[in-house]
Amino acid sequence: xxxxKIFGREDVSSKDIAKERLRLILVHDRANVSPKFLEMIxxxxxxxxxxxMEIDENGLEVKLTRMEKDDDVTVPALVANIPIKKVKxxxxx
Amino acid sequence: MGEVIVITxxxxxxxxxxxxxxxxxxxxxxxxxxxxxxxxxxxxxxLDVVMGLENxxxxxxxDVANGMCRLKQALIKDKRFENLYLMPAAQTKDKTAIxxxxxxxxxxxLKRDYDYILIDCPAGIEQGFKNAIAGADRALxxxxxxxxxxxxxxxxxxxxxxxxxxxxxxxxxxLRPDMVKRGDMMDIDDMIDVLAIELLGVIPExxxxxxxxxxxxxxxxDESSKAGQAYRNMIRRLEGEEVPLMKIExxxxxxxxxxxxxxxxxxxxx
Numbered sequence: 001x002x003x004x005k006i007f008g009r010e011d012v013s014s015k016d017i018a019k020e021r022l023r024l025i026l027v028h029d030r031a032n033v034s035p036k037f038l039e040m041i042x043x044x045x046x047x048x049x050x051x052x053m054e055i056d057e058n059g060l061e062v063k064l065t066r067m068e069k070d071d072d073v074t075v076p077a078l079v080a081n082i083p084i085k086k087v088k089x090x091x092x093x
Numbered sequence: 094m095g096e097v098i099v100i101t102x103x104x105x106x107x108x109x110x111x112x113x114x115x116x117x118x119x120x121x122x123x124x125x126x127x128x129x130x131x132x133x134x135x136x137x138x139x140l141d142v143v144m145g146l147e148n149x150x151x152x153x154x155x156d157v158a159n160g161m162c163r164l165k166q167a168l169i170k171d172k173r174f175e176n177l178y179l180m181p182a183a184q185t186k187d188k189t190a191i192x193x194x195x196x197x198x199x200x201x202x203l204k205r206d207y208d209y210i211l212i213d214c215p216a217g218i219e220q221g222f223k224n225a226i227a228g229a230d231r232a233l234x235x236x237x238x239x240x241x242x243x244x245x246x247x248x249x250x251x252x253x254x255x256x257x258x259x260x261x262x263x264x265x266x267x268l269r270p271d272m273v274k275r276g277d278m279m280d281i282d283d284m285i286d287v288l289a290i291e292l293l294g295v296i297p298e299x300x301x302x303x304x305x306x307x308x309x310x311x312x313x314x315d316e317s318s319k320a321g322q323a324y325r326n327m328i329r330r331l332e333g334e335e336v337p338l339m340k341i342e343x344x345x346x347x348x349x350x351x352x353x354x355x356x357x358x359x360x361x362x363x
Contacts (some may be wrong), residue, residue, distance in 0.1 A: 013276025019283050022240050026247050026287065 027066055027076045038062050045052040045080060095127070097205040097330075098211050099229035101253075105216030105244030107237045108266040110134075111302060113213040114143045114314040115321070119328040121177035122314060126208040127261035130166065131180040133225035134215035135190055138182035142234025146171060146179050155183035158195040162297020164202055173310075178207070188220045193227035218252060226253065232261040233293060237280040238268055249290055264327070269298045281338075294327035295338060296320050 030065050042062045049055055067077035100113045117130040118196040132140035135155060136277070141147045150246075152167035171177040180203075183190060203210045212229060215221035227231065232253050236246040246263070253261045265284055272278035285292055297322035304314040315326075319339075326336045 015273075015276050015279045015283065018240050018279050022243055022279075022287055025240070025244050029244065029248060030251070093153070 007019055023066060028064055031076055033066060038064070041078075045082070049082060051082050052088055054086040054088065056085055059083040095206075095210060096210045096229045096231065096259060097200045097229045098209065098233060098359060099214050100132075100233050100235060101214035101215065101227050101240070101249055103218060103241045104236075107235050107242050108264075109235050110139050110143050110213050110295070111266060111311075112235050112266065112296075112304065112324075113140060114340075115262050115311045116328060117209070117211045117250070118171075118174055118311040118312040119324055120209050120211075120331070121171075121174045123325065123328060124332055125176065127176045127178075127206070128209045128211065129178045129180055129203050131203075131210055131212045132182040133196070133212050133221065135182045135185065135221065135224075136187045137215065138184050140213045141169075141181045142309065143306055144171065144179055144311070146181075147309075148216040150181045153181045153183040154199075155160040155186050155190045158199060161285040164301060179230075180243045188215065188224065191224055194218040194221050196224045199362055203347065212237060218248065222252070226256055226258070227256075232258050232292070233264055236262050236284065236288075237262045237266050238273075238284065243279070243284055243287060250288060253325070261290060263288060263290050264293050265295045267298045268295050279329065292338075293330055294323055296323040318328055322324070352363040 043059060045062065046055065046057055046060065060080070062078070062080045065077055065079050067075055067079075069075055100109050100116070106283045113130055113132075117128045120126040121128045130140060130144070132138050132154065138153075141150060148171050149169045152162040154167065156162045157164050157167045167180055169179045169181065171179065184253075200210060200212075212225050214225035234246050234249055234253075236242045250261060261300050263285070265281060268281070269278055273280045281292065281295055297319045299312070299318055301312050301315055301318040302320050304313060305318070311323040311324075312318045316319045322339055326339055
């Protein structure tokens with residue numbers, strides 16, 4: 001997580017930590033996304049992907065974050081981290 | 094026709110009441126405006142105490158709303174300042190004792206006779222907040238340079254926009270230039286950047302605020318108080334003057350330059 005990196009580095013001032021945390025909090029607040037909502041997305045992702053791959057369901061992480069676009073504008077982004085155990089070999093149609 | 098301004102924040106303890114008292118007193122004293130400070134925090138009234146008028150309450154906001162007395166009977170005239178009045182909140186009732194419709198009607202009535210009606214909004218976003226903003230024309234949002242306070246301010250910005258308020262303005266309270274300088278407190282740009290609303294003013298942390306609250310005399314009348322100076326500048330801005338942000342000691346010059354650029358002001362900071 002970005003956060004831990006920030007905490008680990010001593011040359012980052014506490015106000016920068018505050019600002020980064022605040023930005024992330026506001027992304028959530030403004031998007032009005034509840035943890036329950038994210039859980040729903042998560043379970044549907046598992047269902048869908050399981051048809052093609054065997055995934056580590058416990059290691060699956062879905063979170064709302066910010067992403068910098070090329071023009072220096074940051075936008076909210078939904079990031080899913082899905083550890084793959086095995087790719088299913090589907091019969092070719 | 095007067096203007097109704099609600100002073101709000103979401104989070105408690107960031108300085109809504111102090112701000113209401115200082116802006117109200119300043120507008121009456123320095124701008125000779127007829128001002129009513131209305132305490133909308135029913136059940137937890139404090140504006141009377143900050144103003145040192147707690148012993149003069151007979152009727153309150155709820156009495157007026159329910160027709161128990163006439164409007165003028167509940168208005169306390171501050172004898173120290175010409176044209177300054179306080180409408181106290183009820184202390185023994187709760188926020189459901191009045192409705193947004195009643196507040197709207199009350200504000201309309203006050204606007205006929207007074208230049209400014211400043212509403213001290215309770216903390217939170219429930220009924221008390223809805224009552225407080227119901228009759229307001231403009232909104233000021235108070236925050237402090239803390240994650241929790243700015244977060245709540247952001248929520249308020251959203252709710253105010255949803256309620257049809259255009260361009261609420263931000264007041265940053267209790268800024269500590271020494272902490273900003275060493276990178277341990279969010280600076281003005283940080284907060285403006287995150288909240289994306291216009292700034293009305295910045296009040297430095299000042300122990301004179303505590304002292305003035307002890308005495309029940311707003312710091313805005315204290316010429317030696319930095320916070321008082323910040324409030325005096327804000328009053329001029331409310332009246333449409335362009336006043337550069339005061340030079341808060343210990344903030345690097347290039348930082349102040351940045352601010353001036355931000356505000357498009359050429360004048361030197363006082």
